[in-house]
Amino acid sequence: MEENIIFTETERLILRNMVSKDYKDLCKILQDDEVMYAYEGAFRDQEVQNWLDKQMTRYREDGFGLCAVIRKEDGEMIGQCGLTMQEVWGKQVIEIGYLFRKEYWHQGYAIEAARACKEYAFGVLHAKEVFSIIRDNNIPSQNVAKRNGMKPVDMFVKHYRGVDMPHIVFSVKEAGAESKG
Numbered sequence: 001m002e003e004n005i006i007f008t009e010t011e012r013l014i015l016r017n018m019v020s021k022d023y024k025d026l027c028k029i030l031q032d033d034e035v036m037y038a039y040e041g042a043f044r045d046q047e048v049q050n051w052l053d054k055q056m057t058r059y060r061e062d063g064f065g066l067c068a069v070i071r072k073e074d075g076e077m078i079g080q081c082g083l084t085m086q087e088v089w090g091k092q093v094i095e096i097g098y099l100f101r102k103e104y105w106h107q108g109y110a111i112e113a114a115r116a117c118k119e120y121a122f123g124v125l126h127a128k129e130v131f132s133i134i135r136d137n138n139i140p141s142q143n144v145a146k147r148n149g150m151k152p153v154d155m156f157v158k159h160y161r162g163v164d165m166p167h168i169v170f171s172v173k174e175a176g177a178e179s180k181g
């Protein structure tokens with residue numbers, strides 16, 4: 001039996017590890033062309049399954065991955081947010097990622113979840129710096145990163161789904177790390 005392991009929570013949201021039965025709710029996010037604009041469009045069924053499998057591998061190997069974001073008031077899975085390991089400047093760093101169902105945009109849910117992930121990365125994982133790596137044309141996502149205290153620090157091109165995609169590297173340092181430079 002798969003357990004619902006809670007990663008963190010906020011006033012309105014619970015972030016928990018995804019389980020197999022989340023596939024259908026995940027499709028509502030990953031198979032929506034508008035949500036997946038920055039990923040070159042909606043995923044096919046197998047791509048959704050691969051995405052879910054990848055998060056489960058991350059939970060096992062890294063101890064965290066993208067989580068299901070559950071709205072407390074009705075138990076609805078409204079999006080995904082969490083921490084993943086990514087490569088920046090040839091080293092592994094912690095990234096905050098977020099993707100929400102369209103009908104739950106513009107209500108502050110993404111920034112609420114992203115802030116909680118930042119607190120987890122600094123407070124529990126003792127990260128010195130956390131990142132969000134965002135496609136250059138994805139302004140709503142960049143706005144979440146900025147509201148999360150991040151600044152653009154670099155750019156690089158990611159090759160994904162057969163397309164070259166310029167990405168901006170946003171980051172924020174842990175308060176102590178910042179004063180040390």
Ligand SMILES: CC(C)(COP(=O)(O)OP(=O)(O)OC[C@H]1O[C@@H](n2cnc3c(N)ncnc32)[C@H](O)[C@@H]1OP(=O)(O)O)[C@@H](O)C(=O)NCCC(=O)NCCS
Nearest residue numbers: 035038098099100105106107108109110111133134140141
């Ligand atoms: C990125 C994404 C999650 C951002 O969603 P969002 O709705 O813009 O962000 P938030 O949920 O933080 O909501 C912020 C908005 O809610 C408003 N808001 C309303 N109530 C609020 C509250 N209680 N607290 C904070 N903001 C609130 C803010 O003023 C802001 O308004 P704006 O949209 O006019 O700027 C969303 O666009 C998305 O899922 N995109 C597709 C997936 C994607 O590209 N992910 C990123 C990959 S790098």
